[in-house]
Amino acid sequence: xxxxxxxxxxxxxxxxxxxxxxxxxxxxxxxxxxxxxxxxxxxxxxxxxxxxxxxxxxxxxxxxxxxxxxxxxxxxxxxxxxxxxxxxxxxxxxxxxxxxxxxxxxxxxxxxxxxxxxxxxxxxxxxxxxxxxxxxxxxxxxxxxxxxxxxxxxxxxxxxxxxxxxxxxxxxxxxxxxxxxxx
Numbered sequence: 001x002x003x004x005x006x007x008x009x010x011x012x013x014x015x016x017x018x019x020x021x022x023x024x025x026x027x028x029x030x031x032x033x034x035x036x037x038x039x040x041x042x043x044x045x046x047x048x049x050x051x052x053x054x055x056x057x058x059x060x061x062x063x064x065x066x067x068x069x070x071x072x073x074x075x076x077x078x079x080x081x082x083x084x085x086x087x088x089x090x091x092x093x094x095x096x097x098x099x100x101x102x103x104x105x106x107x108x109x110x111x112x113x114x115x116x117x118x119x120x121x122x123x124x125x126x127x128x129x130x131x132x133x134x135x136x137x138x139x140x141x142x143x144x145x146x147x148x149x150x151x152x153x154x155x156x157x158x159x160x161x162x163x164x165x166x167x168x169x170x171x172x173x174x175x176x177x178x179x180x181x182x183x
Contacts, residue, residue: 002066002067003064003065003066003071003105004064004065005062005063005064005105005106005109006063007060007061007062007063008053008061008062008073009053010050010053010054012061012063012073013049013050013053014046014049015069015070016049016053016063016073017042017045017046017049017050018045018070019070019072019073019092019094020045020073020090020092021041021042022095023092023095024037024041024045025041027132027135028129030131030163030166031129031131031152031162031163031166032162032163032166033160033161033162034163035160036160036161044155058077059075059076059077060075060076060078060110060113060117061073061074061075061076062109062110062113064102064105064106066097069094071093071094071102072091072093072094072097072102072103072105072106073091073106074088074090074091074106074109075088075089075091076089076110076113076124077089078113078114078117078118078119079118079120081125084123084124084170084172085114085118085120085123085124085125085172086113086114086118086123086124086125087125087126088107088110091106091107091110091126093106103138104142107142107181108182108183110124111124111173111176111177111182115176115177121176122175122177123172123173123174123175123176124172124173124176125147125170125172125173126139126144126170126171127168127170127171128169128171129152129166129167129168130166130169131166136169136171140171141180142180142181143173143179143180144171144172145171145172145173145174146169146170146171147170147171148170149168149169149170150168150170151165151166151167151168152165152167152168
């Protein structure tokens with residue numbers, strides 16, 4: 001399998017949105033309402049990614065093409081938070097590529113982007129649903145530490161997109177040069 005890791009371009013927005021949609025439908029059940037996840041979430045994600053890719057600002061989006069299309073992507077908002085550093089806002093791997101090492105590859109690339117481009121190039125964080133135990137184990141294996149628990153904020157737009165009051169955990173890296181990320 002030949003992998004190409006590259007910076008995303010505007011033409012990638014559609015494929016990123018489709019992967020994002022599929023990932024949410026698989027892993028966000030119980031946190032987001034079924035009506036939202038089963039509805040036209042792809043249009044919602046497409047609009048967000050089209051806008052994001054048209055005006056990237058102080059962000060970086062990397063994609064992995066495995067020869068069969070978009071296999072994974074990561075999006076990093078540099079210097080997002082004064083306390084926690086840069087935000088890994090999205091990290092999604094196509095379902096058939098789960099546990100293939102692409103998540104590790106992209107999280108390491110995200111750490112490298114933070115080290116190279118962020119004002120404080122050492123700190124990085126992300127949010128993960130409390131119910132997503134597999135992702136929590138993955139981030140812990142990559143040196144991330146759970147530093148707080150908060151309630152999930154609904155995606156922009158109409159209310160009613162959440163199922164109850166789901167929680168998310170903040171996973172943080174105080175130093176992106178930890179061996180798990182720089183390895």
